[in-house]
Amino acid sequence: MAQPVHIPRVNNNDDTVKVVHLAVAVGDAVAAGDLLLEIETEKATVAVEAESDGHVLALLHGVGATVAVGAVIAWLGATADEAVPQAAVPAAAGNGGDGSAGDTTAKARLLLRRHGLDAAAVPRSGARLTAGDVEAHLAAHPGPRAAAAAVAAVAAAAAVAPPPPALPAAADLAPLSSTERGMLATVAWQRDQAVATYVEIEYDPRPAEAAAAAHMRAHRLLVSPLLALMAHRLAVLAPGMGANGTVVEQPSPQKVTYRHAHLGFTVQAGETLYLCVVREADTLDAAGFIARLTDLQRRALAHKLAPADMQGATLGFTSMARWGVRRHVPVLAPHTGVMVAHGAPAADGASAVLGMTYDHRLLSGFAAVRLLKALVQPGRDGA
Amino acid sequence: MSATPDAAADRAALIAALRDLLKTISDNLGTDASGLGEDDLIPDAAVLDSAGLIEFVMLVDGQYELGLDAEDMTIDNLGSLSAIAAFVAARRGTLRA
Numbered sequence: 001m002a003q004p005v006h007i008p009r010v011n012n013n014d015d016t017v018k019v020v021h022l023a024v025a026v027g028d029a030v031a032a033g034d035l036l037l038e039i040e041t042e043k044a045t046v047a048v049e050a051e052s053d054g055h056v057l058a059l060l061h062g063v064g065a066t067v068a069v070g071a072v073i074a075w076l077g078a079t080a081d082e083a084v085p086q087a088a089v090p091a092a093a094g095n096g097g098d099g100s101a102g103d104t105t106a107k108a109r110l111l112l113r114r115h116g117l118d119a120a121a122v123p124r125s126g127a128r129l130t131a132g133d134v135e136a137h138l139a140a141h142p143g144p145r146a147a148a149a150a151v152a153a154v155a156a157a158a159a160v161a162p163p164p165p166a167l168p169a170a171a172d173l174a175p176l177s178s179t180e181r182g183m184l185a186t187v188a189w190q191r192d193q194a195v196a197t198y199v200e201i202e203y204d205p206r207p208a209e210a211a212a213a214a215h216m217r218a219h220r221l222l223v224s225p226l227l228a229l230m231a232h233r234l235a236v237l238a239p240g241m242g243a244n245g246t247v248v249e250q251p252s253p254q255k256v257t258y259r260h261a262h263l264g265f266t267v268q269a270g271e272t273l274y275l276c277v278v279r280e281a282d283t284l285d286a287a288g289f290i291a292r293l294t295d296l297q298r299r300a301l302a303h304k305l306a307p308a309d310m311q312g313a314t315l316g317f318t319s320m321a322r323w324g325v326r327r328h329v330p331v332l333a334p335h336t337g338v339m340v341a342h343g344a345p346a347a348d349g350a351s352a353v354l355g356m357t358y359d360h361r362l363l364s365g366f367a368a369v370r371l372l373k374a375l376v377q378p379g380r381d382g383a
Numbered sequence: 384m385s386a387t388p389d390a391a392a393d394r395a396a397l398i399a400a401l402r403d404l405l406k407t408i409s410d411n412l413g414t415d416a417s418g419l420g421e422d423d424l425i426p427d428a429a430v431l432d433s434a435g436l437i438e439f440v441m442l443v444d445g446q447y448e449l450g451l452d453a454e455d456m457t458i459d460n461l462g463s464l465s466a467i468a469a470f471v472a473a474r475r476g477t478l479r480a
Contacts, residue, residue: 216426220457222440223433224426267434295453297437322412322432 211378264313
């Protein structure tokens with residue numbers, strides 16, 4: 001069976017070569033390794049040798065011809081009288097094929113059209129131009145057409161995702177952790193869905209501290225219930241003061257009033273900030289609320305909260321007093337209307353600040369202050 | 384009845400270990416727990432805040448595998464270093480005093 005001899009690729013930059021010497025003639029017997037011809041690129045002259053013993057059946061290009069890499073240059077047969085496959089013989093010498101449908105596969109034609117290429121410009125590895133030939137050519141020549149395709153791809157991507165912002169300096173980018181994504185969702189909700197406003201009052205913390213100490217002694221508690229009692233007051237009083245809700249604007253503006261107060265209480269556990277949720281906190285007495293909250297705090301510190309323990313807050317309470325922070329402006333938890341911020345007392349212990357971020361669509365400033373003043377009055381929740 | 388020398392040594396070692404655990408939290412909060420007496424009530428000592436105290440008790444629970452329940456979280460059980468030491472010893476069944 002006749003075997004084709006192809007023009008080898010000499011380097012990645014040259015898709016065509018020039019035949020500079022024919023060492024054999026049709027009918028010659030050759031042995032494997034014999035020189036058949038020499039080809040030349042801009043950088044080198046390369047010998048093309050016979051890969052097996054046989055006879056030269058055909059030479060398709062003469063000296064001086066420019067031939068595409070991969071094109072058939074000669075046919076060898078086991079005997080001198082073997083027939084040369086006619087379909088494989090190019091109709092026009094010089095480029096190894098004319099690009100007609102007959103010597104180009106359907107996939108190759110599709111790729112040629114897609115990239116605006118001429119079949120004659122693409123080197124072929126065999127008798128027919130294949131998709132692999134076109135892809136190899138594209139890979140080796142990321143020219144204007146490929147660049148245009150890349151630009152089009154980028155433009156298409158840009159149509160669905162905005163480009164990253166221009167950064168003022170060299171920077172490394174990394175995806176957010178799950179904790180960071182959670183915080184992003186919270187702050188994004190406040191930014192996009194609420195009308196967040198802040199107000200604070202200054203008060204004498206000593207009555208509340210005394211009440212907490214009395215409760216602690218009475219119940220032999222290990223931990224001061226100061227913050228828990230204040231949070232409990234929030235859960236009990238907020239529903240009656242219009243603060244246990246939010247406002248939705250779509251499809252039409254509506255005020256949301258939650259049927260129970262599910263109190264979210266922040267717990268910093270290492271680097272993680274949890275919002276533990278005491279569900280139906282408005283139905284609990286102070287002792288029951290403290291027990292539930294203490295249990296949540298323990299599990300938060302052990303990073304053993306269940307997802308339900310962190311979901312569904314309708315109110316929020318947070319404190320940075322343990323770090324000596326006297327005031328801070330907290331962020332609303334999603335779908336809540338208030339987040340109360342407790343701070344450390346002044347050095348003399350006689351004054352402290354209680355602040356609150358609130359949704360101004362839900363509460364007026366007056367209503368917000370009234371709620372804060374109620375929270376610092378022990379006994380208002382019956383504890 | 385007085386404690387045996389071994390029991391006294393065990394208790395002293397336990398108190399020292401508890402102080403080390405407490406110090407890990409007080410250092411984080413920037414408070415000084417070095418003056419805390421064995422019988423001082425920790426919640427009154429201004430060394431740990433409420434969250435810090437819970438954190439400390441959880442450390443003790445984890446260290447000595449106490450399996451604390453909510454009802455164990457009282458000032459009588461865990462309010463001072465000496466109370467904690469007694470509670471730990473009782474839970475471990477090693478009280479020999």
